[in-house]
Amino acid sequence: MNENNSEPLLKSQREPLLQLSDLTVDFDTSEGWVRCLYGVDMEVYSGEILGLVGESGSGKSVTCMAVMQLLGPRALVRGNVRYKKQDLLGLDEKGLTRMRGRAIAMIFQDPMSSLNPVHTIGRQVIESITHNTGTPVLNPTDTIGNQVEDMVGAQLGLTGQTARKEARRLLARVGIPDPKQRLREYPHQMSGGMSQRAMIAMALAGRPQLLIADEPTTALDVTIQAQILELIRSLRKELGMSIILITHDLAVVAETCDRMAVMYCGRIAEKGPVKTIFADPRHPYTRGLLASLPRIDRRTDKLFPMKGSVPAPHEMPQGCAFEPRCPVALEECRLNQPSLTIGPDGHSIACFNPQRGGLQQ
């Protein structure tokens, strides 16, 4: 689709496409300020799939919402978010509208609730096309009926007819059979997998270079999950897009991503190439996650769960957030916060006592 982007696959230039440095997010809640992200450093290179893993509440979604600036007025976002040398946090509303959907697009966990139930798929895909291809001059969401839609379409780059053609092409691209018919249907007439494909089609409309997929397959069945992941991989391959895949499933990361970042309580615990981390996990949290996974390809006699549970945001320990659950915690861990140290091969660990060697399995 993106013809002028003939980037060879996976040739990550040293200059990252998206760079987050020291990203901190606080929320103004009724119980006072609660910190959700504690200085996250992360980078996405062009053409790569970055897996962002962690348990619920670890801050993986907040990180991406902060990039898109979808957190709303009660969130205080500080730090630095650079997309191709442009500072995203400094953008005004107009700049943000231009960025969202065209530079960076996002899809969410539950496709059914992301789509508007009272409008046809076609209308919604076309809206995304008209909105993200020309110069946005007015808000086409409050128009009624096809005629008005055509008028709006004509004002912005793509006319109704071409926009509809483009919509059919996009739906076909994401593997929806019989796109012409599907454009006329409503979200409730489509299955979960089909709706997620439609969401991806909408995200592709603005030809973004970065797609953020927030748990795109969590609500779907495994056979459908396999289809969607296959689609995501093929999009990266054909369009040279970068993708951030947020997931809690380490197995999905192992099969889909090039690099990964493990988050715990608003911080990055470990990040690096997927192969390196799976072969040699260093952070006790990553090791714990891997040891507690039941697997279908071999019989395990016992799982090795981590003790305790994730601390609530307002009762964070003074030192390392993982210290209360950590089997190899030191005295230092209780007092101080380990910083993310960059090792060879870009494998970074935030731990005072990184481990080595095989897991208990």
Added chain:
Amino acid sequence: MNTQEGASHVSRQTGNGTPLLKATALVKYYKIRRGGWLVRKKVDLKAVDDVSFSVNKGETLGIVGESGCGKSTIARLVLNIDTPTSGSVVFKGRQISGLPPGEWRKLRRQMQYVFQDPLGSLNPRMKIFDQVAEPLLIHNIANNSERRDKTAEILRSMDLKDHTFYRYPFDLSGGQRQRVVLARALVLNPELLVCDEPVSALDVSIQAQVINLLAELTKRMGLTMIFISHDLGIVRHVCERVAVMYLGKIVELAQGELLFDNPAHPYTQALLSAIPIPEPGLKRKRTLLKGDPPSPVDLPPGCRFHTRCYMAKQVCTQRIPKLKPLQDGRLVACHVAHCE
């Protein structure tokens, strides 16, 4: 009917004594309204269609399948939350479908269940201790002090600390809540425990805690369990025998090892190959299914899987395959697998 033959075969195969629970030719159709606003008609949604299985004492049977395949409906039929359209459930040699409510109340002591969402299963305005003690009160078991001891004992055996006993559900974490639900189910010392997606709502590290606890308890108490889940990794870890369902029918029923290492039904093969394995760079043979499962209202003729099956033949579109044993003892409902 062939399914009957299949069910008896299963109990023979696993051996040890009589089955605790036996379901024969279970059918559940839900009537739903379909059509435009002028012409409304009622059609059948075939949630469970002619399913037979049995669970032996002390055994864990896993039921797996994608959403909408009828696995939860089976749990509801077994526990008499829904009455089957036809077919029967026999528990300890006694026909239990269609028993009067009074009889059911006595039976419920022996059959307990755990659902997916622990917060939804707990009363938000009742303290943990009282909720776990309530089944004892309802069934009029033990006097006050015994009841207290019993409740405290079961809560402690769930690794719940004493200071959590007098808290409310919202004070607890997801893992703790699910352990409370388990405690409440087990305080009556049931013989059969039906778990419907017990850990799906929990994080990975917490899942492992609950699963280990469940495995240990079933062993210690000699519990018989029906374990329903869409997570095949967990099912492999927990269950001895596994039934794979597709659109209201069991397509394969086999010993866990056999099923996971060497699936016979094309759907089982596709399902297993769709599950990602946490090992980067692993080369696997992938059977990617095309399309979505058909709607349980408009089922295709013949084998229900033939629309997505990569091995489908002419016969699959015409005749419904029956659940029959293969040479290695497992039951498979597939024309192609039986030809080979």
